[in-house]
Amino acid sequence: MKIYTKTGDNGTTGLLYGGRVGKDSPQIELNGAVDEAQACLGVARAHASTEIALICRDIELDLWILMAEVATQPEKRDHLKPGTTLVSASMVTHLEELIDEISTRFAPPKEFVVPGEEVTAAFLDVARTVVRRAERQSIAFVRDAPDSLVQIYLNRLSDLLWTLARWSEGTSLAARGAHRAE
Template identity: 80%
Template sequence: MKIYTKTGDGGTTGLLYGGRVPKDSVQVELNGAVDEAQAHVGVVRAHASGELAEICRELELDLWILMAEVATQTGKRDHLVPGKTLVTESMVAHLEELIDQFSARFAPPKEFVVPGEEVAAAFLDVSRTVVRRAERCSLGFVREAPDSFVQVYLNRLSDLLWTLARWSEGASLTARQAKHA
């Protein structure tokens, strides 16, 4: 099987459950930003271990679900399966639980954060900015699918990534302090 199909050479791309849209459509732009965010989260996972790596893998899988929903024409949304190809309210609630859980582990910064204190945190911040772009792209999509949780999920995901970055910086600082004590 060849990786190239030539079906996109005319400037369109195929959707889940059929149909084609221009490659500069809202759906494709949104999925491109989410795909980029997922790749950045994968970089975090490659540099992380333990709990952070597990959460990153879970987020990457969630983003596949989100991309499946976005890659479906409005008229075929009835084909989507909650939690498999459709973002659910419970997926958003899970992100909120993680935000609360990790926020309780560190004191919030009292000033603006300058990314780059620690590798995983820096990559989390890059991931967060890409997710924010995806969220902005999602506004056109959710106008066509007002029952979708895509925009809300992306909003909470960016909050979670910020939280994980601050937690990761604190965990790294604690480890460095213990090493030098």
């Protein structure tokens, strides 16, 4: 099987469960931003501690579910399955639970954060900004799918990425401080 199909040479792309749309359509733009966020998470994961890496991998897998939902025409949404091809309420709840649990592990910053204190945190902050762009782009998508949780998931995901970045910074700074004390 070849990696290229040539079916997109006319500026369109195929959707899950059939149909084609322009590669510049709002839903494909949204999926492009989510794909970019997923790649950014992969870079963060490659530099992260084991626990953050596992969280990032789970999120990357969740983003496939989100992209499947976005790549489905509104009239075919009845084909979607929660947690498999449709963002579910439990996926959003899981992000909220992670935010709450990880937030107990560090003192929140008292002022605006300047990204770049530590490599993993910097990559997580890049991923967060891409997720925020995807969230903005999701507004047009959810107008046609008002029952969708895509925008809410992306909102919580950006909050989780901010939380993970701050935790990673705190862990790294504490480790550097302990090392200097030795």
